Amino acid sequence: xxxxxxILGSVVANATPLVIASIGETITERVxxxxxxxxxxxxxxxxxxxxxxxxxxxxxxxxxxxxLAGMLIALLIVVASIExxxxxxxxxxxxxxxxxxxxxxxxxxxxxxxxPTFPTVPVPLLAEVPFLGNFLFNHNILxxxxxxxxxxxxxxxxxxxxxxxxxxxxERPATAFAxxxxxxxxxxxxxxxxxxxxxxAGASYSLAIKAGWANPPVMxxxxxxxxxxxxxxxxxPVRVAFGAYLFAGLRILASTIQQTTDFPLVLVNAVPWxxxxxxxxxxxxxxxxxLMRFTPRRLRWVVRLLALFGVRGQEETAxxxxxxxxxxxxxxxxxxxxxxxxxxxxxxx
Amino acid sequence: MTRESxxxxxxxxxxxxxxxxxxxxxxxxxxxxxxNASPRDVFDKIWExxxxxxxxxxxxxxxxxxxxxIPLMLVCTxxxxxxxxxxxxxGVEGQMxxxxxxxxxxxxxxxxxxxxxxxxxxxxxxxxxxxxxxLAGVLKTRGGVHEIFGGVxxxxxxxxxxxxxxxxxxxxxGGQATPPFREEALLLPASSEFRVSLVALVMVGVAFVxxxxxxxxxxxxxxxxxxxKSARSALLLGVPTQRNALLAMAICGLxxxxxxSIRVLFTYGNLRPLVSGGIGFLGVLVVLLTGTRALWxxxxxxxxxxxxxxxxxxxxxxxxxxxxxxxxxxxxxxVFILANGISARLRARRxxxxxxxxxxxxxxxAHG
Numbered sequence: 001x002x003x004x005x006x007i008l009g010s011v012v013a014n015a016t017p018l019v020i021a022s023i024g025e026t027i028t029e030r031v032x033x034x035x036x037x038x039x040x041x042x043x044x045x046x047x048x049x050x051x052x053x054x055x056x057x058x059x060x061x062x063x064x065x066x067x068l069a070g071m072l073i074a075l076l077i078v079v080a081s082i083e084x085x086x087x088x089x090x091x092x093x094x095x096x097x098x099x100x101x102x103x104x105x106x107x108x109x110x111x112x113x114x115x116p117t118f119p120t121v122p123v124p125l126l127a128e129v130p131f132l133g134n135f136l137f138n139h140n141i142l143x144x145x146x147x148x149x150x151x152x153x154x155x156x157x158x159x160x161x162x163x164x165x166x167x168x169x170x171e172r173p174a175t176a177f178a179x180x181x182x183x184x185x186x187x188x189x190x191x192x193x194x195x196x197x198x199x200x201a202g203a204s205y206s207l208a209i210k211a212g213w214a215n216p217p218v219m220x221x222x223x224x225x226x227x228x229x230x231x232x233x234x235x236x237p238v239r240v241a242f243g244a245y246l247f248a249g250l251r252i253l254a255s256t257i258q259q260t261t262d263f264p265l266v267l268v269n270a271v272p273w274x275x276x277x278x279x280x281x282x283x284x285x286x287x288x289x290x291l292m293r294f295t296p297r298r299l300r301w302v303v304r305l306l307a308l309f310g311v312r313g314q315e316e317t318a319x320x321x322x323x324x325x326x327x328x329x330x331x332x333x334x335x336x337x338x339x340x341x342x343x344x345x346x347x348x349x
Numbered sequence: 350m351t352r353e354s355x356x357x358x359x360x361x362x363x364x365x366x367x368x369x370x371x372x373x374x375x376x377x378x379x380x381x382x383x384x385n386a387s388p389r390d391v392f393d394k395i396w397e398x399x400x401x402x403x404x405x406x407x408x409x410x411x412x413x414x415x416x417x418x419i420p421l422m423l424v425c426t427x428x429x430x431x432x433x434x435x436x437x438x439x440g441v442e443g444q445m446x447x448x449x450x451x452x453x454x455x456x457x458x459x460x461x462x463x464x465x466x467x468x469x470x471x472x473x474x475x476x477x478x479x480x481x482x483x484l485a486g487v488l489k490t491r492g493g494v495h496e497i498f499g500g501v502x503x504x505x506x507x508x509x510x511x512x513x514x515x516x517x518x519x520x521x522x523g524g525q526a527t528p529p530f531r532e533e534a535l536l537l538p539a540s541s542e543f544r545v546s547l548v549a550l551v552m553v554g555v556a557f558v559x560x561x562x563x564x565x566x567x568x569x570x571x572x573x574x575x576x577x578k579s580a581r582s583a584l585l586l587g588v589p590t591q592r593n594a595l596l597a598m599a600i601c602g603l604x605x606x607x608x609x610s611i612r613v614l615f616t617y618g619n620l621r622p623l624v625s626g627g628i629g630f631l632g633v634l635v636v637l638l639t640g641t642r643a644l645w646x647x648x649x650x651x652x653x654x655x656x657x658x659x660x661x662x663x664x665x666x667x668x669x670x671x672x673x674x675x676x677x678x679x680x681x682x683x684v685f686i687l688a689n690g691i692s693a694r695l696r697a698r699r700x701x702x703x704x705x706x707x708x709x710x711x712x713x714x715a716h717g
Contacts (some may be wrong), residue, residue: 016622036497052404069638072714080686080687080690083690083694084687084689084690084691084693084694085690085693085694086686086687086689086690089437089497090637090686091683091686092439092633093439093497093633094637094639094679094682094683095679095683097630097634097675097679098675098676098679098680098682100675101672101673101675101676101679102380102672102679104670104672104675105380105384105669105670105672105673105675105676106383106384108384108669108670108672109384109385119486197652210536215670221505224498224501224502227498231498261683264513264517266512266513266516266517267509267513269505269509270505270509270510271508272505273501273503273505273506273509274502274506276498276501277488277494277498277502277503278498280492280493280495280498280499281488281492281493281494282612284493284494285532286493310669
C-alpha cells in the first residue's frame with residue numbers, strides 16, 4: 001500500500017509538465033488558436049528557466065523567464081495569424097523547429113550543471129495521511145499548482161461568464177462578436193495565458209521534475225505528446241488532465257516492466273508513440289464506425305466498451321443508447337470535436 | 350481599381366526576400382554574440398566548411414554540400430506533391446529512415462553484382478518509404494488521425510526501430526552502427542576529387558522534372574491542387590480525394606525512401622541511428638519557404654545544404670554547437686513568412702482607398 005502510494009506519487013510528479021502544458025494548449029485551442037510550437041516552446045522555456053535560475057540563483061526568476069518565453073512564442077503565432085493572416089500551423093511548425101534549435105544553441109555552455117530547483121514541500125497534516133499523503137501531498141509547489149490549475153481552468157471555463165466568452169470565441173466567433181465580445185483581444189489574452197503555461201511546463205522540467213539542462217534535451221517529444229493529449233481529452237480540461245496522468249502512468253509502467261524483465265529498452269521508448277496513435281484513433285469519430293463494421297457481431301460490445309473511454313461514433317456510441325440524464329452526462333464527457341473555429345481567423349467584414 | 354503591374358509585384362517579392370535574409374542574418378549575428386562568439390569567425394568557418402575559402406573551390410568539401418543537397422532535394426520534390434495536395438507530411442523524416450532500413454536489409458542479405466544490387470536496394474528503399482508514407486495516409490483517411498500527429502509518431506517509431514536493429518539483430522559495433530556494407534552494395538563517387546554519386550544526381554534531376562511537369566501539366570496535378578485548396582470542394586467536384594491523398598503520401602514516401610537509401614549507400618556506407626540527419630524536417634522548411642514556386646526549391650535547398658554542411662566545422666573549430674544551422678534556417682523561414690504577411694497587409698492598406706474610390710457607381714459619381 002505504501003509502495004503503491006509512492007508509485008502513484010511519482011506518476012503524478014512525472015505527469016505534471018504534461019498536465020500543465022496540455023491544459024495551456026487546451027485554453028489556447030478553445031479560443032480558436034492552434035499553438036503547434038509546443039515541443040520547441042517547452043524545450044526553449046526549460047533551457048531559459050534553467051539558465052536564468054542558474055545565473056541569478058533564484059528558481060522563481062527562472063520560472064518567470066520560462067513563462068515569458070512561452071508567452072512570446074504564443075503571441076508571435078497569434079500576431080502572425082490575426083494581423084498578418086498567415087497559417088497558424090505553418091508558423092507553429094517553424095517555431096517548434098526554431099525554438100528547439102535555439103535552446104540547444106543558446107544553452108550549449110550550461111549543460112550538466114547543478115542549479116536551483118523547487119524543493120519538495122510536504123503539505124502540513126495532509127502529507128501524514130496514509131496513502132493519500134505520498135500520493136498527492138508530498139510534492140513541490142509546481143505540482144500543487146497543477147492541481148489548482150486543473151480546478152481553476154474547469155471552473156472558469158464552464159462556470160463563469162468569462163469562460164462562456166472564451167468558448168464562444170473558439171466555437172462561433174461571429175456570434176461572440178455580435179454579443180459584444182472583442183474576438184481578437186480575447187484570442188490574444190488566452191493564447192498568451194496558454195503560452196505562459198506551456199513555458200511553465202518547460203520550467204517544471206528543468207527546475208523540478210528532470211532538473212538541469214542537457215544536450216540533447218531530455219524533454220524532446222513531450223510537446224507533441226501534450227498536443228495529442230489535448231485531442232484525446234476532447235478539449236475538456238478534466239479529460240485532458242486525465243489523459244496526461246494516464247499517459248505518464250503507462251510510461252512508468254512500461255519502464256518498470258523493462259527493469260524487471262529483459263524486455264528491450266528501445267521498445268519501451270516506442271510505447272508513447274504507439275499510445276499516441278492508438279489514442280488518436282480512438283477519439284476520432286470515424287474510427288469507431290469503421291471498427292464496428294469490421295468487428296464480428298458477437299464482439300461488438302468490446303468496441304462499445306472502448307467507446308466509454310472516449311470514443312465517439314456517429315450513431316452507435318454508448319451514449320446514444322443510454323436514456324435520460326446519464327446520457328447527457330456521458331455525451332458531454334465523450335465530446336471530442338475540436339472547437340468550431342479552431343485555426344481560423346476572424347474579421348468583421 | 351489600380352493594380353500593380355507584374356514587374357512591380359516581382360520587385361516587391363525580391364525586396365521581401367532580400368530584406369528577410371538581411372534581418373535573419375542580423376538576428377543570427379546577435380545570437381552568436383550572445384554565446385560569446387564572433388559572427389565574423391562563424392561566417393568564415395561556414396564559408397571554409399562549404400569549400401569556398403580563399404577564393405578557390407575546395408572540390409572535396411564542395412562535394413559534401415552536393416551530397417547533402419541530393420537527398421534534401423529528393424525529399425523536397427516529394428514534399429511538393431504532398432504540399433500541393435494540402436497535406437502536412439511531417440512524417441517524411443520517418444519515411445527516409447524506413448528507406449534506409451529497407452536498403453540496409455537488402456545490402457546485408459542479398460549478394461548480387463553491383464549493377465543489380467544497387468537498383469534492388471533503392472527499389473526496396475522506395476518501397477519502405479512509400480509504405481511508411483501510406484501508413485500515415487491511411488491513418489488520416491481511414492482513422493481520422495491528422496497527418497501531423499501520425500507523422501510525428503511514425504517518425505519516432507521508425508527511428509526507434511532503426512536503433513533497435515542496430516543495437517540488436519544487425520549490430521556488432523557496440524550498438525553504434527551496422528557493420529560497413531560490402532563494396533558492391535555501395536553507390537560510388539564520380540572521382541576522387543568530385544566525390545558525388547552521379548547516379549543519385551541524375552535521379553534527383555529526373556524526379557524533380559517529372560514531378561514538376563506532372564503537377565503543372567496534367568489533370569492529376571490539377572486534382573491535387575483542388576484537393577489542396579479545399580478538400581470538400583474537390584470532393585464535390587468529383588475528385589477522388591482519398592485516393593489522391595494516399596497517392597500523394599505514397600509518392601512522397603517513395604522519394605524520401607530513396608533519399609534515405611542514399612544516406613546509407615553513399616554518405617555513411619552503413620546504417621546509423623538518426624540516419625536522416627534532420628533532412629526531412631529541413632525539406633519541410635524549404636517547401637514552406639518556396640511554396641508552390643517549385644523552381645526555387647533547388648536553389649533554396651542548395652543554400653540550406655551549404656549552411657548545414659558548413660556549420661559542421663563550427664564544432665571542431667570554434668567549439669560551437671552546430672544547431673546554429675537550424676537556428677539560421679528557422680529564423681530565415683519565420684522572418685520570410687512574417688515579411689510576406691506584412692507586405693500583403695501594406696499593399697492591402699495602400700489599395701483600400703483607391704478601391705473605395707473606384708467602387709463608387711458611375712451614376713452617383715456623375716451626380717457629384
